[in-house]
Amino acid sequence: MRPLTNEETTTLFEKLAKYIGSNIKHLIDRSDETYCFRLHKDRVYYLSEKMVRVASSIGRDQLGSAGVCFGKFTKTGKFTLHVTALDYLAQYAKHKIWIKPNGEMTYLYGNNVVKAHLGRITDDTPEHTGVVIFSMTDMPLGFGVTARSTAEMKKLQPTDIIVFHQADVGEYLRSEDTLL
Numbered sequence: 001m002r003p004l005t006n007e008e009t010t011t012l013f014e015k016l017a018k019y020i021g022s023n024i025k026h027l028i029d030r031s032d033e034t035y036c037f038r039l040h041k042d043r044v045y046y047l048s049e050k051m052v053r054v055a056s057s058i059g060r061d062q063l064g065s066a067g068v069c070f071g072k073f074t075k076t077g078k079f080t081l082h083v084t085a086l087d088y089l090a091q092y093a094k095h096k097i098w099i100k101p102n103g104e105m106t107y108l109y110g111n112n113v114v115k116a117h118l119g120r121i122t123d124d125t126p127e128h129t130g131v132v133i134f135s136m137t138d139m140p141l142g143f144g145v146t147a148r149s150t151a152e153m154k155k156l157q158p159t160d161i162i163v164f165h166q167a168d169v170g171e172y173l174r175s176e177d178t179l180l
Contacts, residue, residue: 001038001045001055001066008073012037012044015071015079019130019143023092040065043072044079046088083142083167086132090140093132095125097146097163104135107142108170116158125150131163142168 004012016024027046028035034049040060047055047067055066070085081089099107103117119136127149133141144163153162 001040004037004039008039011079015081019089019132020092021094026092027088044070046070081167083169083171086140086143089143090132095122095129095131096134097121097131098134098136100136104141107133108168110165110168110170112161112165113163115153115156115160115162118162121150123150133163
């Protein structure tokens, strides 16, 4: 495991800022313990400094993972968030969408969210911004990118897409071999 370079850190924080905005500081400046991001085999892990010291005693080839996998860097240098980061995104999200129970399963199968499934949405959510999707019982289901702003969503037909799917908790079953 190695620390992220400045370029990698910038790319990671830009991606996280789309979903949690300035709440990134809450990930780093925690009152309980010092946490950091580390890179291991193109994957970015979020873990405590104490865990970093423990993981450093394990060989690179023997270490599978340590901490929470936030995502991975592609070969082109872009960062892709994984569903494993959902707990932290949900905790610090700026914009949220709640979907009705009849839309939960279609979303969990990897489909986009349509207006008919919209239960609630945070006010003034802009177009093309990251949102965390919740069930009506406040359980985080996944995250995506809005297709329209809150004001435009009111004028749409029930079958129009309002959120483009990025990741959902159904991925734990659909692609369990590639998550870690």
